[in-house]
Amino acid sequence: MTLLRTVGLTKRFGGVTAVDDLSIELGDVGITALIGPNGAGKTTAFNLLCGVLPPSSGTVEFRGRDVTGQPPHRIAVLGMARTFQNLELFGDMSVRDNVMVGAGAHLRGGIVSAALRLPRHRSDERAARERSDAVLERLGLGDVADRPASDLPYGLQRRVELARALATDPALLLLDEPMAGLSGGEAAEVAGAVRAIGVPTLIVEHHVETVMALSDRVLVLNFGRLLADGTPAEVRADPAVVEAYLGAEDAA
Amino acid sequence: MAELLQSLVTGLTLGAMYAMVGVGFVLIYNVTGIINFAQGEYLMLGAMTAVTLVAAGVGLPLAFLAAVGVAAAVGGVVERVAIRPARGASIETLILITIGVSITLNGVALLVWGVNPRRYGPFTAGPPVELAGAALSRQSVWVFAFTALVAGALWWFLERTTSGKAMRACAMNPEAAMLQGISSSRMSLYAFLLATGIAGATGMVLVPITSASYNMGLPLALRGFTAAVIGGLVSPLGAIAGGLLLGVAEASAARFVSSGLKDAIAFAVLFAVLVLRPQGLLRLRLASRV
Amino acid sequence: MSWPWRLAGWALFVLAGPALLALAGQVPFLTSGRLVFLAITALAAVGLCLIMGFAGQVSLGHAAFYAVGAYASGILTAGYGVPPIVALLAGMVLAGAAAAGVARAVFRVSGHFLAMATLAFGLILYYSLGHFRTVTGGNAGRGGIPKLAIGSWEATTDTRMFLLCWALVVLGVLVARNVVDSRTGRALRATGASEVAAGCCGVNVVRAKVGVFVLGALYAAVAGSLYAHYVTYIAPEEFGLLKSIQFLVVATVGGLTSVWGGPVGAVVLVLLTEASREAIPLFVEGATGPYELTIYGLVLVVVLLLFNRGIAGGIAHAWRARGRGGGGDPEPLAEDATGRPVPREVAP
Numbered sequence: 001m002t003l004l005r006t007v008g009l010t011k012r013f014g015g016v017t018a019v020d021d022l023s024i025e026l027g028d029v030g031i032t033a034l035i036g037p038n039g040a041g042k043t044t045a046f047n048l049l050c051g052v053l054p055p056s057s058g059t060v061e062f063r064g065r066d067v068t069g070q071p072p073h074r075i076a077v078l079g080m081a082r083t084f085q086n087l088e089l090f091g092d093m094s095v096r097d098n099v100m101v102g103a104g105a106h107l108r109g110g111i112v113s114a115a116l117r118l119p120r121h122r123s124d125e126r127a128a129r130e131r132s133d134a135v136l137e138r139l140g141l142g143d144v145a146d147r148p149a150s151d152l153p154y155g156l157q158r159r160v161e162l163a164r165a166l167a168t169d170p171a172l173l174l175l176d177e178p179m180a181g182l183s184g185g186e187a188a189e190v191a192g193a194v195r196a197i198g199v200p201t202l203i204v205e206h207h208v209e210t211v212m213a214l215s216d217r218v219l220v221l222n223f224g225r226l227l228a229d230g231t232p233a234e235v236r237a238d239p240a241v242v243e244a245y246l247g248a249e250d251a252a
Numbered sequence: 253m254a255e256l257l258q259s260l261v262t263g264l265t266l267g268a269m270y271a272m273v274g275v276g277f278v279l280i281y282n283v284t285g286i287i288n289f290a291q292g293e294y295l296m297l298g299a300m301t302a303v304t305l306v307a308a309g310v311g312l313p314l315a316f317l318a319a320v321g322v323a324a325a326v327g328g329v330v331e332r333v334a335i336r337p338a339r340g341a342s343i344e345t346l347i348l349i350t351i352g353v354s355i356t357l358n359g360v361a362l363l364v365w366g367v368n369p370r371r372y373g374p375f376t377a378g379p380p381v382e383l384a385g386a387a388l389s390r391q392s393v394w395v396f397a398f399t400a401l402v403a404g405a406l407w408w409f410l411e412r413t414t415s416g417k418a419m420r421a422c423a424m425n426p427e428a429a430m431l432q433g434i435s436s437s438r439m440s441l442y443a444f445l446l447a448t449g450i451a452g453a454t455g456m457v458l459v460p461i462t463s464a465s466y467n468m469g470l471p472l473a474l475r476g477f478t479a480a481v482i483g484g485l486v487s488p489l490g491a492i493a494g495g496l497l498l499g500v501a502e503a504s505a506a507r508f509v510s511s512g513l514k515d516a517i518a519f520a521v522l523f524a525v526l527v528l529r530p531q532g533l534l535r536l537r538l539a540s541r542v
Numbered sequence: 543m544s545w546p547w548r549l550a551g552w553a554l555f556v557l558a559g560p561a562l563l564a565l566a567g568q569v570p571f572l573t574s575g576r577l578v579f580l581a582i583t584a585l586a587a588v589g590l591c592l593i594m595g596f597a598g599q600v601s602l603g604h605a606a607f608y609a610v611g612a613y614a615s616g617i618l619t620a621g622y623g624v625p626p627i628v629a630l631l632a633g634m635v636l637a638g639a640a641a642a643g644v645a646r647a648v649f650r651v652s653g654h655f656l657a658m659a660t661l662a663f664g665l666i667l668y669y670s671l672g673h674f675r676t677v678t679g680g681n682a683g684r685g686g687i688p689k690l691a692i693g694s695w696e697a698t699t700d701t702r703m704f705l706l707c708w709a710l711v712v713l714g715v716l717v718a719r720n721v722v723d724s725r726t727g728r729a730l731r732a733t734g735a736s737e738v739a740a741g742c743c744g745v746n747v748v749r750a751k752v753g754v755f756v757l758g759a760l761y762a763a764v765a766g767s768l769y770a771h772y773v774t775y776i777a778p779e780e781f782g783l784l785k786s787i788q789f790l791v792v793a794t795v796g797g798l799t800s801v802w803g804g805p806v807g808a809v810v811l812v813l814l815t816e817a818s819r820e821a822i823p824l825f826v827e828g829a830t831g832p833y834e835l836t837i838y839g840l841v842l843v844v845v846l847l848l849f850n851r852g853i854a855g856g857i858a859h860a861w862r863a864r865g866r867g868g869g870g871d872p873e874p875l876a877e878d879a880t881g882r883p884v885p886r887e888v889a890p
Contacts, residue, residue: 114726355791
């Protein structure tokens with residue numbers, strides 16, 4: 001079944017076309033990698049998918065609904081969660097509160113029920129709390145749940161972002177360079193966690209080898225255009241990809 | 253027709269004052285990213301200094317220099333003591349600091365000079381100048397001349413001198429400017445000195461029209477800010493044009509709508525521009541960023 | 543904090559009211575009448591802390607909602623004989639509606655632009671109060687407003703009025719705490735830290751901000767009603783920019799990110815300014831006018847430069863740091879945890 005479909009997705013910044021006529025389709029299983037040289041438009045593509053940026057043209061369809069131009073929170077509530085390349089944690093808040101923000105995505109109680117402590121508020125809080133604690137346990141963050149997120153070492157902060165995204169109960173997870181700045185061991189841990197989660201995932205990553213091993217399918221972007229689409233083995237063998245990206249990487 | 257012309261002339265006089273205050277906002281905003289809420293207080297300091305000296309028998313030219321000197325000196329000290337230490341703080345904190353500075357200067361002025369407004373006469377005595385049926389006070393002529401002089405001098409400074417070019421570079425791209433060896437700290441100080449100095453001079457020139465009092469700064473600062481916003485907040489020329497436009501609008505509103513509502517109308521303009529067109533109403537091609 | 547500590551804190555807070563009242567009899571410069579203004583200021587400031595500390599929106603127009611509450615009370619009770627408590631509620635409804643409209647408009651912009659837009663709104667209302675004489679009484683103001691009464695109980699003395707106001711401050715802080723400590727509160731703190739990330743977590747950023755802006759305005763409206771019924775006379779003078787700035791200073795000095803910021807800031811500033819009104823004339827001969835402004839300004843700058851969390855925020859932070867056993871701030875992380883250049887709101 002199709003989970004996500006983009007048709008002719010394009011984003012121009014002034015004279016620069018960051019994402020150019022991107023049409024992709026993701027099913028509701030497996031891990032798909034989105035790779036490409038620096039400036040290929042990967043992060044911009046993410047921002048278009050989850051509504052952080054409106055596209056210049058083209059459409060995004062998620063779970064059978066046209067979400068083009070919808071605000072991020074509506075797309076998030078529909079089930080798309082993401083992490084950020086440059087961590088966007090809520091630094092002063094505790095790890096648990098960070099995750100509870102995600103867990104609150106599907107709750108409906110508002111400011112009035114909170115101000116007056118109506119029964120609605122109590123049941124909401126309990127649900128968010130239980131969901132968060134389950135996710136924290138699962139990602140091994142139970143011990144640091146009460147620490148401010150900004151106090152944690154970098155590797156754990158990356159994991160808190162993942163926990164926060166998972167707490168929204170996503171149907172699709174977008175991970176923007178989840179291994180950036182991590183040691184080899186930590187990167188492997190993250191890869192293992194992503195595999196174990198079992199939620200369909202679109203992952204942008206610079207560690208080409210890690211991502212090739214992790215993914216079922218690889219999309220290659222170059223200058224905002226889709227250059228290749230296939231299994232890791234197919235992509236690796238594609239001469240265009242080798243020239244545009246892998247070759248350059250080797251040379252560097 | 254004469255009535256229309258008269259409100260145009262009145263409006264332009266008001267507008268020239270707003271323009272000068274607006275220029276100060278632009279200079280500081282461009283170089284430091286701060287809206288200096290205290291901008292009006294430097295105008296007040298200039299006016300008060302000049303009034304005090306003139307009352308003590310000092311001549312106008314010397315009083316002018318003293319007004320500029322005192323305002324710029326206080327501006328420089330404030331930049332070093334209150335603004336510089338907070339660099340890197342959030343925009344919210346910086347706004348609050350400049351508000352604190354504004355209240356403090358206000359309170360100190362009140363303690364030093366008391367509540368009563370003071371004034372001196374126009375620079376040149378004589379009846380108003382007749383202009384196709386509209387009357388233009390002699391001091392208004394001075395205000396126009398002063399505005400033109402400041403605009404010209406600013407243009408020359410920013411376009412023709414090394415310091416001015418450095419300041420512009422700093423505004424356009426702080427990082428590149430730093431790589432060129434331009435100290436953003438020094439440029440921030442220069443911007444404050446320049447903007448507060450201009451404010452002090454403006455205050456001195458305005459005394460015969462508005463009189464000087466400890467609380468004269470804020471209303472003018474708010475209009476100067478409106479002028480700067482109308483002009484897009486990044487160009488001194490835009491601020492001048494914005495000031496003239498606002499002055500004429502206000503004078504027309506006072507004459508043709510209701511004088512009691514002219515203030516409400518001025519701030520409705522500010523509100524509308526901020527909310528609907530924060531990039532400013534005027535897109536002046538030649539108005540280079542500072 | 544464990545519950546006995548928390549309970550002790552609240553007990554201390556509730557008792558601070560009577561304690562202030564007892565103090566008022568002892569200290570020359572503090573009267574129970576001043577305490578009523580202190581409580582009214584504190585209440586408005588609690589609302590402003592919500593707006594500024596939790597929605598991250600500098601508001602320079604808080605006095606506008608204070609004015610809406612005051613004028614609703616004044617006009618309805620003095621002009622139409624409506625019972626004060628009904629007028630107070632009507633003021634809240636009006637202020638809430640006004641705040642919702644203003645918030646929708648001004649939240650299109652941020653930073654300086656938002657601050658100045660709220661300022662402009664406040665001034666528009668202020669000048670309108672002076673202009674539309676038939677409704678507001680114009681610059682001469684409007685008198686004959688009855689004292690606050692709830693049923694047969696009337697706030698006829700300063701002591702009664704203060705105790706009522708203090709009870710409302712306690713209630714106000716409690717409601718603020720409830721909101722901060724909820725999904726909405728977390729969503730707002732999250733929005734303050736990273737608007738993009740909050741949105742991607744399903745937080746409806748605009749709704750959360752508008753909601754808290756409206757809530758904050760309700761505090762100001764109640765404070766305004768209390769003012770009108772206490773003084774029994776209202777004129778635009780009380781509701782100008784200076785009042786907005788006074789609320790702002792009280793909230794900031796108390797601590798924007800703490801629900802206690804309002805009362806703490808009000809107590810500190812009112813004591814300081816009242817004392818300074820006694821002290822300054824000893825040094826400056828013939829001082830007149832609102833010279834206690836100097837203290838407001840100085841305290842604001844000093845607090846912002848030295849402890850930018852405000853007094854209540856600083857104490858809470860120190861308490862938490864103590865609980866963690868580790869002093870000092872955590873090491874800065876990643877490239878953008880440190881000095882990212884201040885973004886300009888509008889691209890040139």
